[in-house]
Amino acid sequence: MAELKRVPTRNKGFYVRMKLFQARHGRQQSEKPYYFYRYLKWVLWFSISFYFFTSYLITHHPQYQTHKATTSLSKTTVSNSKPILASRALFESLNKAVLQQPRTREGLFNGLKVYIYDLPSKYNDDWLSNERCRNHLFASEVAIHRALVNSDVRTLDPTDADFFFVPVYVSCNFSTVNGFPAIGHARSLISSAIKIISTELPFWNRSLGSDHVFVASHDFGACFHTMEDVAIADGIPDFLKKSIVLQTFGVEYRHPCQEVENVVIPPYVSPESVRSTMSKSPANGRRDIFAFFRGKMEVHPKNISGRFYGKRVRTVIWQSYGGDGKFYLKRNRFAGYQAEIVRSVFCLCPLGWAPWSPRLVESVVLGCVPVIIADGIRLPFPAVVRWPDISLTVDEKDVGNLGAILDHVAATNLSAIQWNLRDAAVRRALLFNDRMEEGDATWQVLDALSRKLYRSHRRSRLYDE
Numbered sequence: 001m002a003e004l005k006r007v008p009t010r011n012k013g014f015y016v017r018m019k020l021f022q023a024r025h026g027r028q029q030s031e032k033p034y035y036f037y038r039y040l041k042w043v044l045w046f047s048i049s050f051y052f053f054t055s056y057l058i059t060h061h062p063q064y065q066t067h068k069a070t071t072s073l074s075k076t077t078v079s080n081s082k083p084i085l086a087s088r089a090l091f092e093s094l095n096k097a098v099l100q101q102p103r104t105r106e107g108l109f110n111g112l113k114v115y116i117y118d119l120p121s122k123y124n125d126d127w128l129s130n131e132r133c134r135n136h137l138f139a140s141e142v143a144i145h146r147a148l149v150n151s152d153v154r155t156l157d158p159t160d161a162d163f164f165f166v167p168v169y170v171s172c173n174f175s176t177v178n179g180f181p182a183i184g185h186a187r188s189l190i191s192s193a194i195k196i197i198s199t200e201l202p203f204w205n206r207s208l209g210s211d212h213v214f215v216a217s218h219d220f221g222a223c224f225h226t227m228e229d230v231a232i233a234d235g236i237p238d239f240l241k242k243s244i245v246l247q248t249f250g251v252e253y254r255h256p257c258q259e260v261e262n263v264v265i266p267p268y269v270s271p272e273s274v275r276s277t278m279s280k281s282p283a284n285g286r287r288d289i290f291a292f293f294r295g296k297m298e299v300h301p302k303n304i305s306g307r308f309y310g311k312r313v314r315t316v317i318w319q320s321y322g323g324d325g326k327f328y329l330k331r332n333r334f335a336g337y338q339a340e341i342v343r344s345v346f347c348l349c350p351l352g353w354a355p356w357s358p359r360l361v362e363s364v365v366l367g368c369v370p371v372i373i374a375d376g377i378r379l380p381f382p383a384v385v386r387w388p389d390i391s392l393t394v395d396e397k398d399v400g401n402l403g404a405i406l407d408h409v410a411a412t413n414l415s416a417i418q419w420n421l422r423d424a425a426v427r428r429a430l431l432f433n434d435r436m437e438e439g440d441a442t443w444q445v446l447d448a449l450s451r452k453l454y455r456s457h458r459r460s461r462l463y464d465e
Contacts, residue, residue, distance in 0.1 A: 023314065050130070073261075094414055109449070109450035110453060111165075112153050112163070113153055113160055113161050113458075114148060114151070114154055114155065114162065114164070114446075114449075115156075115157070115165070116145070116154060116165045117164065117166055117201075118199075119193055119197075123169065123193050124167045125345070128142070128169075132174065133169065135265045135267075137217075137268055138176045138267070138432070140215060140246075140265055140268040140432055141168075141431035142268075144165075144432065145215075147166055147433060147442040158203055160335070162211065162449075163211050163449060163456065164191060164212045164213065165214070167193070168190050168215075170183055170189055170216075170218075171218060183216070183225070185193065190240070206457060207242075207457050209453050210242045210244075210261075211455050211457050212243045213243065213244045213246065213449070214245050215245075216248075218247075218248070218267070220354055221249035221257050221258060221262070222260060223257040224237075229307075235257075237254050241259075243260070244262065244263070245260050245263075245266065247267055248264070248356050249355070250262070250356070250377070263381050264378055266380045266431075267357070267360070268432060269431060274366065274431065277338040277341075277342055277366060281339075282343070286343075287343055287368075289345065290406070291321075291344070292346065292348065292372075293342060294329075295330075296331070297314040297317065298315055299318065300348075309353065310350055312352050313373055313399050314352075317329070320400055320402070320403075320417070321402065338366060341362055341368050342368070346369050346371050347368040347370055348373065348407075349371060350373040351373065351374035355377040356374070360379070361371070361430045363391075368421075369392060369414070371392045372391055373393075373394050373396060373399055375395060375396050380441075381429050381430075381441075384439075385429050385430065389417070390420045392405075428440050429441060429444050
């Protein structure tokens with residue numbers, strides 16, 4: 001057995017020669033990858049170490065700190081107080097920070113730029129002597145102007161503008177008789193403003209106003225009248241027919257008062273009043289009112305003007321459910337009515353003279369399911385505010401069955417609707433802020449305008465070149 005393990009002496013020369021042969025040919029080739037990966041490992045280690053070391057030196061250099069203070073937030077991706085660490089937590093925090101930062105003007109709304117005309121104060125600021133001008137349901141004309149003044153899309157060079165905003169407040173002329181806005185002066189006021197801008201600057205005349213933007217936050221938009229039949233008869237004034245109108249009025253069928261390039265916007269509701277109401281709302285979120293409405297409900301629907309107010313819908317609601325304990329219906333005004341909305345499950349939003357109502361916005365932002373009773377109404381920002389998911393629509397002819405309809409919804413999909421109402425993005429999209437916030441109502445207006453850049457004279461000139 002021992003002899004089997006012993007290597008014969010006569011074979012030693014062959015054994016040595018084979019070892020040398022393998023060393024020169026076979027094994028040398030097999031060891032090349034080993035040396036390659038070994039050196040690659042050291043190169044990678046040295047490169048990574050050098051990267052982190054130089055990054056540390058750069059980020060802690062005084063000149064870098066000074067430069068960083070003047071750099072836009074969109075370009076700031078790393079904290080200057082700590083060295084870069086390749087950790088999951090850091091990357092997640094950086095990604096979150098970048099996503100939360102507003103986009104720079106170059107990438108915002110397709111690079112949209114807006115010039116705001118500096119009109120004499122009689123067209124805007126003088127009206128603000130009445131504090132109500134800033135806060136009533138038509139005050140979006142003020143809110144949009146103020147937000148645009150502070151916006152990154154504003155340009156002070158009119159030759160660089162895509163659109164031209166004409167800040168004329170026509171809704172602040174409150175009647176001394178009933179306190180309602182009197183808009184009989186609207187046409188002459190806007191016409192005189194156009195005369196100024198077309199005389200002093202060339203931009204209106206070159207496009208006939210097609211790249212100019214106005215706000216018409218009234219019952220029937222740029223028709224400038226409260227009564228629909230009169231509004232239709234008067235129509236949109238010729239000097240506005242080529243412009244873009246931001247208006248609260250909108251319907252899904254053909255109507256003379258929307259035969260202009262338009263964007264439907266929400267009526268104005270004060271964000272401060274909403275925050276105040278929410279801060280005082282029940283801590284448990286309990287809603288003890290089943291169906292709520294406070295507002296004008298005429299026992300006899302024919303108004304003193306000889307017209308039927310709200311197509312008699314409100315009268316039918318009062319007659320059918322005025323004595324129903326599940327319906328909280330009030331005909332008188334109450335300054336603290338938002339506190340009633342935040343306690344309600346369903347908030348009735350019937351048409352008045354016009355289809356739209358501030359109740360639509362108040363209901364959504366205060367978490368009450370809006371019950372829309374206005375046939376064919378066109379609602380603001382449907383791409384962001386998924387109205388079918390957060391509201392209930394009842395045909396005007398079915399208002400007599402409203403109780404049964406609400407009971408059915410309460411027993412079936414109410415929880416899903418209420419869940420959708422909690423979406424902060426939906427609430428944000430319906431409120432105007434003095435300083436534009438990402439996703440708010442002014443933001444949505446600019447997003448809509450960015451889809452109309454084909455009307456920009458500046459863009460068409462650039463394309464031609």
